[in-house]
Amino acid sequence: MGPSVQYHCPCLSTSPVPPPPHLPSSSHHFHPLHNLFFCEECDAVRCNRCVAVEVSTYYCPNCLFEVPSASVRAEKNRCARNCFSCPICRNTLSVVSSDPPETPDGRSSTTVNASGEPPFFLYCNHCRWDSAEIGITFEKPTGLAAQLQKYEDSAPDALEFDRLKDHFEPFLRASSLSSSIAVHAAHPGSAAHSHHLHSASITAAASAALARDIPGVGKYTPISRTASGRAHRDRTANKDEMPEYKSRVDIASVGIGAGGGESEVDYMRKLRDVQTVGSLEQRWGNSWAGSLQVKDLRPLRIPLHSKRSKRCPACTHILIKPEQKAQSVRYKIKLVAANYLPAINVVLPHLQKPIVTSDAARRTLMKISPQSIDDGTTPPGLVAGKTYPFHLALTNPLYDPIQVRLSVQRVHVTTSGPSEKARRPPFAISLPTSPFPIAAFAEAWEYEDDEDMLVDDDDYEAGMKGRDKDGRGKAKTVGVLERRANVTLVGGEVIIGKEARGNVKFNMLVTYTYRSDDPTPSEVDGDVPKSSKPPEVKTFAFYTVVDLGPILPREEPRIEGDV
Amino acid sequence: MVVDFGEEGMKDAARTGSDYAPISANKNPKGRSPFLDIPHPCHYPLLSAIMDPPIYYSRSEYIETDTGNKVSRRATIAGPQNIVLGGKTIISSGAIIRGDLRRTGPGHTVVIQLGRYCLLGEGCIMRPPYKTFRGAFNYYPMKIGDHVHIGAGSVIEAATIGNHVEIGKNCIIGKFTIIKDCVKIADNTVIPPNTVIPTLAYFGGSPGHFIEDLPESTQEMVEAQSKQYYTRFQALDRQ
Numbered sequence A: 001m002g003p004s005v006q007y008h009c010p011c012l013s014t015s016p017v018p019p020p021p022h023l024p025s026s027s028h029h030f031h032p033l034h035n036l037f038f039c040e041e042c043d044a045v046r047c048n049r050c051v052a053v054e055v056s057t058y059y060c061p062n063c064l065f066e067v068p069s070a071s072v073r074a075e076k077n078r079c080a081r082n083c084f085s086c087p088i089c090r091n092t093l094s095v096v097s098s099d100p101p102e103t104p105d106g107r108s109s110t111t112v113n114a115s116g117e118p119p120f121f122l123y124c125n126h127c128r129w130d131s132a133e134i135g136i137t138f139e140k141p142t143g144l145a146a147q148l149q150k151y152e153d154s155a156p157d158a159l160e161f162d163r164l165k166d167h168f169e170p171f172l173r174a175s176s177l178s179s180s181i182a183v184h185a186a187h188p189g190s191a192a193h194s195h196h197l198h199s200a201s202i203t204a205a206a207s208a209a210l211a212r213d214i215p216g217v218g219k220y221t222p223i224s225r226t227a228s229g230r231a232h233r234d235r236t237a238n239k240d241e242m243p244e245y246k247s248r249v250d251i252a253s254v255g256i257g258a259g260g261g262e263s264e265v266d267y268m269r270k271l272r273d274v275q276t277v278g279s280l281e282q283r284w285g286n287s288w289a290g291s292l293q294v295k296d297l298r299p300l301r302i303p304l305h306s307k308r309s310k311r312c313p314a315c316t317h318i319l320i321k322p323e324q325k326a327q328s329v330r331y332k333i334k335l336v337a338a339n340y341l342p343a344i345n346v347v348l349p350h351l352q353k354p355i356v357t358s359d360a361a362r363r364t365l366m367k368i369s370p371q372s373i374d375d376g377t378t379p380p381g382l383v384a385g386k387t388y389p390f391h392l393a394l395t396n397p398l399y400d401p402i403q404v405r406l407s408v409q410r411v412h413v414t415t416s417g418p419s420e421k422a423r424r425p426p427f428a429i430s431l432p433t434s435p436f437p438i439a440a441f442a443e444a445w446e447y448e449d450d451e452d453m454l455v456d457d458d459d460y461e462a463g464m465k466g467r468d469k470d471g472r473g474k475a476k477t478v479g480v481l482e483r484r485a486n487v488t489l490v491g492g493e494v495i496i497g498k499e500a501r502g503n504v505k506f507n508m509l510v511t512y513t514y515r516s517d518d519p520t521p522s523e524v525d526g527d528v529p530k531s532s533k534p535p536e537v538k539t540f541a542f543y544t545v546v547d548l549g550p551i552l553p554r555e556e557p558r559i560e561g562d563v
Numbered sequence B: 001m002v003v004d005f006g007e008e009g010m011k012d013a014a015r016t017g018s019d020y021a022p023i024s025a026n027k028n029p030k031g032r033s034p035f036l037d038i039p040h041p042c043h044y045p046l047l048s049a050i051m052d053p054p055i056y057y058s059r060s061e062y063i064e065t066d067t068g069n070k071v072s073r074r075a076t077i078a079g080p081q082n083i084v085l086g087g088k089t090i091i092s093s094g095a096i097i098r099g100d101l102r103r104t105g106p107g108h109t110v111v112i113q114l115g116r117y118c119l120l121g122e123g124c125i126m127r128p129p130y131k132t133f134r135g136a137f138n139y140y141p142m143k144i145g146d147h148v149h150i151g152a153g154s155v156i157e158a159a160t161i162g163n164h165v166e167i168g169k170n171c172i173i174g175k176f177t178i179i180k181d182c183v184k185i186a187d188n189t190v191i192p193p194n195t196v197i198p199t200l201a202y203f204g205g206s207p208g209h210f211i212e213d214l215p216e217s218t219q220e221m222v223e224a225q226s227k228q229y230y231t232r233f234q235a236l237d238r239q
């Protein structure tokens, strides 16, 4: 992991300022540029944490079948065709026939061979588990999920869940109806509110059911999030209206492992081979608590995946809208931050060495430019008590030039004791203070493919000299080093304290101005003399966190003596 | 065994058009770049030229074809007449491509087809998948898309690999695996035979399983990286 730059998303917070980088909460606020979105309406960065998500397509990740959303619920979010995962290793199972082995080595007789003789069974070609071991075989090699339906539907947990659903359904329907009527009376046409209240009443009903006293289970005492009496009143009302539910399955009688009990304790006590106990990972994907034993594990239908649209949480405009087709990687709408904010890449020039692919290449490079060979004497990071240059390359994605200003956010590292005075941060950062331009992005840049785009080693050396001469070459180290196409290369410097520890990590505010071509209504009609007015200049600012890497403890003076 | 082959040996897929398709200047009202399927400018080789160090090879080791494929003389290319490289694809030293494992029968056949801007890392093995079907043993062709990077030491027996795919080091991709577009596979992953990996999935582990979704801009990022890699991969001449 080299040095990195990540971008801040305020996530609708009222304060646009991120926490200082040394706090653990910092990592929750910063993201790689390519994971961020941009809402034009709000003129703001959005991230996966704050966008609203909607499923646009469900599909099976194995057979790639696109499942209509109407059948997703009935099929319990899993593939209803021929896709099962191995109960032992989670690999996808193959359907194999009972044909005799065809290859003499007997090794790969069990490939996908659905054309052979019945009975068919499911086979794992990773761990070699097969469903015949647990007595599951099929007469025909297709529609396996349907053939297994009877096992699934007759399982005690599935039956219990269906009965619970039947029990609550009429009540939920009635309460949602009444609440939506109530809302429509109060705010006609307010669909959002009715939806909100609807889900609130479901939650209330569910919590009423959960709040029942169950022997051996601690009493459920929800912490009321709203101090208002509405939720409370709803719950008491629900309690009165709802008939009591009685389970038809006695958990203790279902058998070993169904949620604990004497028989399970007994089994564990007599346990001889720990391999016969299913691992947590193997049992995790089952619907509730099942048997502990590996021999009771069943193949599971593969859970569906989804493609999702994403909306701005503030204005609900769509930021991401994938094409409907499950395996398409194209988007109808894709508003990503990388098309709006300058991309920033950071490197430590003293660690940038060419890579050689062979000894011959190394020998040649040694003759041409011995100083560029990584001879292993350079410490692989930043050493305490030293000063290093660093480079920031800023790339403009816009079709207009921008002016950029960088500033480092001040950090006050305070020690725990209130009486102690604030310590100085363990390092100091220098960055160019005046604004600098980055040229517009133009298609023509792309065609440049010649070798002179490469920075000569001399340039790296210039950067290195800057620090060796005791800050005398500072003018060269800090400032705009180079402008090429829509990239501006900026140099900075870090002075690291002698006792510094941790990472050189700082928040950097990036402010840029760009020309806004927003057509005003009067301009749209054309030939209006007002269009001669200068274009509006807009400013956008965002925070980044720059991590130059860990600080290594100071070396013994031997190394400095060598230099 | 090292098989040396002439420049004629391996076919370069005939391609029309320039290496970089021009981007339409589809300006939106705010003068910002449009958002539909257009590689982001920060991904072009230019930036890498400034920020990423070159990867040097000795000119004598590599053969460069007319369409910019770079093939190490220390790679083993068996059955070169059955292998198609799309252009600007790099075959590193020690890689083995088994174009000789072809379907039985007369005439020419393409056994292994690689797209453009692919990389086969050092010591990679590409072997077409095989099976016995209705009593007959046969090899089946392997097709790999554009911008596919395969890390050092990986063994590939897939049936198809889509575009913009990154496979880590020391992976095993089992027979008849189908990898769709924009997929990433972690180092040391074992993908069992016949696995299907859907688009924009990150896979890892043994057996390999889904870990998480990749970001919406994966295609642009992978394309940029594979072009950057090709630009950085430079011959160093003896002087």
Ligand SMILES: [Zn+2]
Residues within 6 Å of the ligand: A009, A010, A011, A012, A045, A046, A047, A048, A049, A050, A051
């Ligand atoms: Zn956010």
Ligand SMILES: [Zn+2]
Residues within 6 Å of the ligand: A060, A061, A062, A063, A064, A065, A079, A080, A081, A082, A083, A302
């Ligand atoms: Zn399926």
Ligand SMILES: [Zn+2]
Residues within 6 Å of the ligand: A086, A087, A088, A089, A090, A091, A124, A125, A126, A127, A128, A129
């Ligand atoms: Zn298995």
Ligand SMILES: [Zn+2]
Residues within 6 Å of the ligand: A039, A040, A041, A042, A043, A312, A313, A314, A315, A316, A317
């Ligand atoms: Zn918005």
Ligand SMILES: [Zn+2]
Residues within 6 Å of the ligand: A034, A338, A343, B040, B041, B042, B043
């Ligand atoms: Zn980018």
